[in-house]
Amino acid sequence: MYDRKTWIIVIACSVLLGVNVYYNQQNQKRIAEQNPPAATAPATPGVPAGESLSVTPPPATMAERLVTLESDEVVYTFSNIGGGLKEAEFKHQFDVGRNKDQRVRANRFGAGPIGAFTGSADQLENISYSYQEAESVPGKKVVFLGTLPSGLIARKTFSLVETGEPGAPYLLDFNLKLENSANLALPLDSYSLYLGEASPLYQKEWAQQTTFFWSGGGEAHFVDPGKFKGGMFSSEKSVITGEAEKFDYAGVSNQFFATVIRPKEVAAGKAWGKVTEVTLPSADKPVKSISGGLRLPGGSLAPQAQKDLSYRIFVGPKHNALFRQMGDQWGDIMAYSWYGLVANPLNRLLNWLHILFSGLGSKWSWGLAIIFLTILVRTAIWPLYAKSTRSMKRMAKLQPEMTKLKEKYSDDPNRMNQEMMKLYRTYGVNPLGGCLPMLIQMPIFFGFYRMLQYAVELRHQGFLWVDDLSQPDTLATIAGVPINLLPIVMAITSFAQMAMTPATGDKTQRRMMMMMPFMFFFFCYSFASALALYWTTTNLFSIFQTWITNKLPEPELKPRKTEGGKSWVEKLAAKQQEMERVQRLRQQGIEPGTGESPKKKPRGPRTGG
Numbered sequence: 001m002y003d004r005k006t007w008i009i010v011i012a013c014s015v016l017l018g019v020n021v022y023y024n025q026q027n028q029k030r031i032a033e034q035n036p037p038a039a040t041a042p043a044t045p046g047v048p049a050g051e052s053l054s055v056t057p058p059p060a061t062m063a064e065r066l067v068t069l070e071s072d073e074v075v076y077t078f079s080n081i082g083g084g085l086k087e088a089e090f091k092h093q094f095d096v097g098r099n100k101d102q103r104v105r106a107n108r109f110g111a112g113p114i115g116a117f118t119g120s121a122d123q124l125e126n127i128s129y130s131y132q133e134a135e136s137v138p139g140k141k142v143v144f145l146g147t148l149p150s151g152l153i154a155r156k157t158f159s160l161v162e163t164g165e166p167g168a169p170y171l172l173d174f175n176l177k178l179e180n181s182a183n184l185a186l187p188l189d190s191y192s193l194y195l196g197e198a199s200p201l202y203q204k205e206w207a208q209q210t211t212f213f214w215s216g217g218g219e220a221h222f223v224d225p226g227k228f229k230g231g232m233f234s235s236e237k238s239v240i241t242g243e244a245e246k247f248d249y250a251g252v253s254n255q256f257f258a259t260v261i262r263p264k265e266v267a268a269g270k271a272w273g274k275v276t277e278v279t280l281p282s283a284d285k286p287v288k289s290i291s292g293g294l295r296l297p298g299g300s301l302a303p304q305a306q307k308d309l310s311y312r313i314f315v316g317p318k319h320n321a322l323f324r325q326m327g328d329q330w331g332d333i334m335a336y337s338w339y340g341l342v343a344n345p346l347n348r349l350l351n352w353l354h355i356l357f358s359g360l361g362s363k364w365s366w367g368l369a370i371i372f373l374t375i376l377v378r379t380a381i382w383p384l385y386a387k388s389t390r391s392m393k394r395m396a397k398l399q400p401e402m403t404k405l406k407e408k409y410s411d412d413p414n415r416m417n418q419e420m421m422k423l424y425r426t427y428g429v430n431p432l433g434g435c436l437p438m439l440i441q442m443p444i445f446f447g448f449y450r451m452l453q454y455a456v457e458l459r460h461q462g463f464l465w466v467d468d469l470s471q472p473d474t475l476a477t478i479a480g481v482p483i484n485l486l487p488i489v490m491a492i493t494s495f496a497q498m499a500m501t502p503a504t505g506d507k508t509q510r511r512m513m514m515m516m517p518f519m520f521f522f523f524c525y526s527f528a529s530a531l532a533l534y535w536t537t538t539n540l541f542s543i544f545q546t547w548i549t550n551k552l553p554e555p556e557l558k559p560r561k562t563e564g565g566k567s568w569v570e571k572l573a574a575k576q577q578e579m580e581r582v583q584r585l586r587q588q589g590i591e592p593g594t595g596e597s598p599k600k601k602p603r604g605p606r607t608g609g
Contacts, residue, residue, distance in 0.1 A: 065131055067142050069160055073169035074315065076158075083129035083144035083156050084113030084194065085172070088315040093257075094460065096202050096471055099281055106259055106315045107196035109278045109289055114196040114259060114313065115156060115174060117148060118293045122239060122272060124194060125149075129156070151182030152191075152301070158313075166325035170316025174261070176309040178301060185300040188307070192272065192293030196259045196315075198252035199278050199289035204526060209255040209453070211335065212273025212292045216244020220332035225288035228275040243270040248329055250294045253318065256456040256470075258333055260314040261294050270295040317456040320347045334454055342447025349373050351457065367463025370530055374537040381440050382545065389549050398424075441538075452530045466529045473529040484525055486532035491521040493539035500546040 066086065069076045079086040086107065093104040107114055112124040119125055129146035132155075136143045141159045148154065154176060161171040176193075180186050198210055208224045215221070221242055229238045242250070247269025251260035263269065273292035280287060301307055314330075316322075323330040336343040353369035360368065378385075402420060409416035452458070458469040465485070466473040474482040524532045 067131060067136070069139060069142060069158070071160055071169040072163075076172065076315075078142045078144075078158060079113050080129045080131050080144060082112040082116035082124065082126040082194075083146050083154070084115030085158065085196070085313070085315070086110070086113045088259075090257075090316070093317065096468065104201065104257065106198075106257060109199055110194070110197045111291065112194050114194060114261075114315070115158070116194040117154070118192045118194055119190065122192070122274065122293060125191075129154075147181065150186055151180060152186055153179045153181050161312075166327075167314065167316070167322055167330075170314055172313040172315070174311040174313050176311070177306065178309070179306045180301040180303050183303050185302050187300050188296040189270070189298040192295045193261055193311070195250060195252050195261055195271075195273075195292040195294060197276075197289050197291040198254045198257070198259065200254055200280070200287045201256070203280060203285065203287065205255055205287075207288050210253070210288055210290050212240065212250075212252050212271075212290045213333070213335070214242040214244070214250040214271045215248035215329055215332055216242070216269070217246045218248070218329055219244075220329070220335070222335050223273055223290075225275045225290060239272050239274045241270060241272045244268070247271075250292060251314075251333070252290050252292050253333065255454065256317055256459060258314065258316070258318050260333065262312045262314070263294075263297075264310040264312060267297055269297065318454055319456050320344070320451075320454075321351055336447075336450050336454075339443075339447045339450040342443055343451035346373065346377075346447060346451050347455070349376070350451070350455070354457070363462050366458055366461040366469055366530075367466070367533065370463075370469075370533050371537050374534050375541060377444060378538060378541045378545075384440055385542075385545055386549060389546070445535075448534055449527075449531055452528055452534070455528075455530070458528065458530050463533070466533075469530040469533070470528050472526055473532070482526075484529070484532075486529050486536060487521055487525045490524060490532050490536040490539065493536055493543065494520065497539050497542045497546065500543060500550070 065080045067078045067080075069078070073091055075089040075091065077086045077089070078084065087110070088106040090104045090106075094100055095102045095104060112118075112126045117125040125148055127146055127148060129144035132143035132145050135141075135157075139160075141157060143158075144154075144156045146154055146156075157173075157175040157177075159173040159175075161168045161173055163169075165171070178188070195212075200207070200210055208226065211222045211224050213220060213222045223240050223242075227237075228240060245268050246266050247263065248266065249260050249262035250269075250271035251258050252273065253259070271292060271294045273290055276289050276291065277286040278289040279285075296309070318334055320331065320334050323333060331344075334340070334343075350369050350373050353372050354365050357365040357368045357372075405416055405419050409419060455470065461469050463469060465475065472482060472484045473486045474484055476483045520535060524535060
C-alpha cells in the first residue's frame with residue numbers, strides 16, 4: 001500500500017497540471033493577431049517601354065475566375081485574384097470529428113493563393129490577373145498574366161508533374177517570368193511568394209504541431225506558434241525570418257499536411273513566417289494558423305529587363321516513405337529531429353508489417369503492425385532487460401545490509417556512502433543496473449512517439465473499438481470529459497507491471513517510480529490511440545518477461561574476489577569526499593596540506609596625516 005505522502009504528491013501534481021493547462025488556454029485565448037490585410041506594397045511609378053510580356057494588358061479589376069487541375073490524389077483550384085493556387089483538396093483525406101465527411105483542404109484560411117506576391121511589408125498583392133487561355137492546357141497547365149502597381153509584369157505558369165516521378169500527384173511545376181516595365185530598377189527581394197497557410201485540422205490538435213519551416217545547407221529549421229510574439233515561449237517577434245547561403249525550400253505545415261515551395265536553382269535565400277488566429281468550422285475557440293512567404297532572389301531588375309525563375313510546389317501529406325523516395329532533404333519535413341535515428345527505422349518496420357498483415361483488412365492491419373513492432377523491439381532488448389532485472393533482485397537482497405550501514409553511519413554521510421560503495425563492489429552489484437531498461441526504453445519511446453505523432457498512414461485506420469489510430473479512442477463524453485479506454489488500460493497494466501518488479505532504492509525513489517504511470521497516463525490521454533496501444537503492449541510484454549524471469553532460479557549474492565583497485569563509482573565517491581574535506585578546511589581558515597592558517601601579508605607602516 002502506498003502511504004499518505006505519496007497520494008498527496010500524486011494529487012498535487014494532478015492539480016498543478018490542470019492549473020497549467022487552464023492558464024495556458026486562457027493565455028492563448030487572449031492572444032490575437034489580425035489577419036494580414038489584402039493590401040499592396042507602396043507603388044513605384046513607371047511607364048511601360050519597349051516590348052513587354054503582356055500580350056493583352058489585364059484590366060484593373062476583374063471578377064474572380066477559378067480554374068482546376070486534377071491529379072490522382074489532389075484537386076488544385078487556381079484563382080486569377082493573386083494569380084495562384086487558391087486551395088488544394090485531397091481526394092482521399094478527410095477531416096475528423098464533426099467534419100469527417102469533408103475533404104481536407106490546404107490553404108483553406110489563406111489570405112491569398114499560394115504563389116501570390118507579397119510586398120515588402122509581407123502584405124499580399126492580391127491584384128487581378130488575366131487568365132491566358134491560349135497558353136493554358138486544360139487539365140495540365142494554367143497560365144496567369146498580371147502587372148503589379150510597381151510596374152513589375154509577371155507571367156505565372158503552373159503545371160502538373162508527369163506521372164511516374166516520386167510524389168508526382170502532390171507536385172506542381174511553377175515557372176515565373178518577370179519583366180520590369182518601369183523606368184526605374186526594381187529590387188526583387190522586396191517581393192515574396194506566398195507559401196499559403198497551415199492550421200490544425202481539429203480543435204484539440206497540439207499548437208506545436210503547426211509550424212513554419214525552412215531548410216538551408218541541408219539543415220531544417222522549424223518554428224511553432226509559441227515562438228512568435230505573444231506565445232508561451234515568445235521571442236517577441238511578430239514575423240520570424242529564416243535565411244541561408246544555400247536555400248533549399250520553405251513551407252508551412254500542420255500535424256499531417258505540408259505546403260512547400262522549393263527553388264529549382266539553389267542559391268542564397270530568405271523566408272518569413274507569421275501567426276494569426278482562425279476559427280475552425282463547428283469550433284468554439286480560435287486556433288493558431290501559420291502563414292509565410294519565400295523571398296525572391298536578391299538583386300535589382302533593370303528597366304525592360306527580364307528574369308526567369310523556376311520552382312517546385314509540394315502540397316500533400318507528410319508521408320515519410322514518400323519523402324524518402326523523393327530524396328534531396330524532403331525527409332527533413334517530417335521534423336523527427338535527432339529522434340529520426342529511432343523514428344525512421346521504426347517507420348520502415350511499421351509499413352513493412354502493415355503490408356504483411358494487409359490481407360486481414362484495414363481494420364486490423366495497422367493495429368497488428370504496431371503490436372508486432374512493439375514485440376520485435378522488446379524482444380531485441382530482452383537480454384538487457386534480463387540482466388537489469390537480475391541486478392535489481394541482487395540490490396533487493398542487499399537492502400538489509402544497506403539499512404545497517406545507514407543506521408551505523410547516520411551522523412557521517414560521507415563514510416556511509418564510502419561503505420556502501422565497498423558493499424556494492426564486494427558483491428559485484430551495479431547500483432545503476434536497474435535503471436538500464438528505462439534508459440534504453442526512453443529513446444525508443446520518444447522515437448516511437450515522434451514517429452506516431454506524424455504518421456499520416458494511421459489516419460482513418462481503425463483497430464478493435466478504435467475508429468482512428470491517429471486520434472484518441474473516445475468511447476463517450478461525460479460532463480465534457482472524454483472517456484478514452486486505451487490510456488486507462490495502459491495505466492492499469494503499468495501498475496501491474498510495477499507490482500511484479502522488485503522494490504529497490506529508498507522511499508523517495510520508489511515514489512518517483514510510482515509516479516511514472518500517472519505521467520504517461522496524462523501524456524497519452526489526449527494523444528493518438530496508436531501511442532497508448534504501443535505502451536499497453538509494452539506493459540503486457542514486460543509482465544510476461546517478469547513472469548518468465550520469476551520462474552528462473554534466484555540470483556545468488558556471494559562476495560566476489562577483487563583485484564585491489566577501486567571501481568569508478570568508488571573513485572567518484574572518494575573524489576567528492578576529498579572536495580568536501582578541502583572545502584571544510586578552508587571554511588575553518590586552514591590551508592589544505594599544511595595544517596596551518598594562511599599567512600597574512602605584512603601590513604605597511606602607518607603614516608601620520
